[in-house]
Amino acid sequence: MTFLIAETFTSSFTRLSGPDQKAVKASVFDLQMDPAGNGLKLHRIDKSKDANFWSARVNRDIRLVIHKTGDSLLLAYVGHHDDAYAWAERRRIEAHPRTGAIQIVEVRELVEEVAAPATLDVVLPAPTEGPQAAPRLFAALDDEALLSIGVPADWLADVRAANEDGFFALARHLPAEAAEALLQYAATGMLAPPTPAPASPFAHPDALRRIRLIANQEELEQALAFPWEKWGVFLHPSQRALVDRTFSGPARVAGSAGTGKTIVALHRAVRLARANPDARILLASFSQPLANALAKKLLVLAPETGGIVPRITTASFRGIAEEMYQLEHGARPRIPPTPSCGSGCVPPPPRLA
Template sequence: MNFLIADTFTASFSRLSGLDQKAVKASVFDLQMNPTGNGLQLHRIDKSKDPHFWSARVNRDIRLIVHKTGESMLVAYVGHHDDAYAWAERRRIEAHPRTGAVQIVEVRERVEDVAPPPTLHLIFPEHAKDGEKADTAPALFAPLNDEALLSIGVPADWLVDVRAASEDGFFALASHLPAEASEALLEYAATGRLVTPIPVPAAANPFAHPDALRRIRLIADQEELEQALAFPWEKWGVFLHPSQRTLVERSFSGPARVAGSAGTGKTIVAIHRAVRLARETPTAKVLLVSFSEPLAAELAKKVLVLAPETNGVVPRITTASFQGIAEQMFQLEHGVRPRIASDVVLRERLRAAAASINLKGFSERFLLSEWTNVIDAWGLTSLDAYSTVQRMGRKSRLGPNQRARLWPVFQVVRDALAAERYTTWANVFNGLADALAKRENKPFDYVVIDEAQDLAPAELRFFAALAPAKPDGLFLSGDIGQRIFQHPFSWVSLGVDVRGRSHTLKVCYRTSQQIRSAADKLLPTVLRDTDGLEDERRGIISVFDGPAPEVKSLADVAAEAAMVRQTVKTWLAEGIGSREIGLFVRTPHLVTRARAAIAGLSGADEMTTAPMSLAKGLEFRAVVVMACDEGHLPLDERVADAADEAELDEIYETERRLLYVACTRAREHLFLTGVMPTSEYLADFTM
């Protein structure tokens, strides 16, 4: 008998107390070992519309809801006695008549028999009383007939409701529909296109349908069940959207990329793909990397959730940061850790070198920027190389004579760093790339890169050399709109051509429609990279609704702190946990301003307070973005450091992206504040 768990179970399980969760785990393990349920007092739920629903007694109050047939045992829900029974009495589990996918269907009673649920009052408005104007909001899906709605997975019970749905009421309705149906309808509402899934043969296993796999998981053994119960909040990493699954399972003839705005599941795809590659090839070694150590640590946790078989897959997947894996390989190559020159050291050496040759006409800021973004980034070691390199993104043009005047400065700096046994990260990556290019056998069979938009030229060159030149050897995921650490450059120039193998995800799962659409105003509707690839932001949809972001401009820091404090107190009173709240500011020194605003609140120590640059990869139910003052956003120091107009433009865009990243960490609530005069960027949220 197949033993399965549903996402409705993991969601309900996570809401229980710790003691109840412990008891539920024991009961689920018992069911897996003995599906007859001896000792759990299995009872058929007589009032359920589905005869296969049974309840299992966990303790005096908690009940498991299981769906039991001759072929399968599906753990569907858990809750307090009355809640659990009520859930089962209004559900059916069945294969959809058109798509063939198993669905957990909420039973819709006839309108004349029952009063509409409060959340659906916009779908089924009461008859207008005398003198009142009837609701005339247009029905979004009236043009779609039954066959069209059935083709995207709308349950037959809900066809009338869907066709009657207005724009205002659809989000309330969407929560009652299977995810594949609500997402297809959202896309239709946003774009006018109804995308129907590829038909699946009628004889196929309904639990193996791509839409079923996103909500129901087959549990192979006790170890896998233990992992599933240990990480119920990670259900997003278990249940894939079909468009994501396609990218996970597809084979690519060369380097490939998945793009998409914040919350569309790029990281999910990267993790699943790494696990899939390791599982399919029993001896394969897979490298899964991300921008920073904290992000790499999160990847490692999620790999463990997806691949609990500790004796097989996990040891063959190496998770690391960009610099972390380079440092490991540098130590293997040279026997020591690299001694990295800091910005302070570089400024001092550049200043001394310029003085030694009496260089005039170039500022210290320009020299550091030219070194960082051109000389060091591209590993230039001669005047000939400098004379021919394309200075992408640099508006201050340099002719041959100017480059000839500048090169001695950079050569002196290179010699000085080498004499003091200093190196740079770019030099580390370039050196490793040169060494790897000479090796026929690579240390990894597959390389999967997350946050690829923040790769520097030397880093991309290193990973391109590290990845074997074979199908599926190199896979990258990233969002141009979240590039905050690197200048744009051509991937093609480094041999990484993803044109024709680049795909954009369009469904946002993490952030509400209101927050996502507001944050999207910070970015252009179409983003283009230097190789001509376009990332189209129009047509992106969120799968759930929520309150609009709030923006407040305050008279002083004290007033801002009071406003933030009251907002956070309200969230806590509404049941949002302290760990589910994040506060972001532009710079590390402003973190104290955020902490002062919540000092003394219950759970304040558990709330995340951090600069925007550390927001990547995080997610919270509620987010405050504070100190959005003029001078802080964009940051005056960065603006003053701009070496030329192009760099100034890039700084302004990067500052926008930083705010975008911080705002899109919010799932349900977003609150932005600043002291007057506030940042010009806040105006985008009030348009």
């Protein structure tokens, strides 16, 4: 049986107390060893619109929410009893009818029921009419266009009714790929071309941003030991495309700060090391603190037991230059101190002696 973990599980896991997290880990490891859950008390969540949602008892108050089919078991959520049940009752997990990607979808009518009028950020935008009504952003898009970008079928009418004020409140209820494509359309007037559906709905790039296959206990330990390091488990489809792409020569990845260039570089180094068992990979940075941070993150992404870490060197350019000088001359380089620099001037870069 395929064993998977969702980003919604890792996010909810981090909100638990330390003792509860420890109990959850023990239950999850047991479940991975025995997907039938014979050692846990499994109960179908009858009020959920999705018949495949089950709960598993961790302790007196904490419950796992599991999505179980004939050939897969997905860790979807974990929380206190009432919170866990409420989460499952308002969602379903299914392959989108057009894109083929597995989605975690909020049930439209139940979201409307629980939206409190005083809480404006969760109230669904109401359709508006008349000459004073703000223009609807997506009125020109038909069902096929909206479905092609991953909008769930029961949210089509809400999307077409959304104006600029209501879009961002609506977007938080949609799968990420649909919200991003709609935002792009609102800004540029163009829809991104659909991604061809793969053989497995879990292998779709949009599914991979929120759900990961767990191959063994080692990978499960990583996901639970470092739940805050989501970059180490989940990649955005645009990042994954760069990580997996085959280049014929040097390549440059450009982007502003915070767009994930370093994450891509780290995943790329690990992929190259795994694909070439005899290769040694150098991951260089201008900053020694960043190089040190990359070395720590590498242990999360590829534990030493996999034989990957010893073949990837993370270093700063200055550290590399010092090491090369020492190998060539048999002594450490003498680097002159940086001269004092008054206000408004830029000190020159250090030079090797």
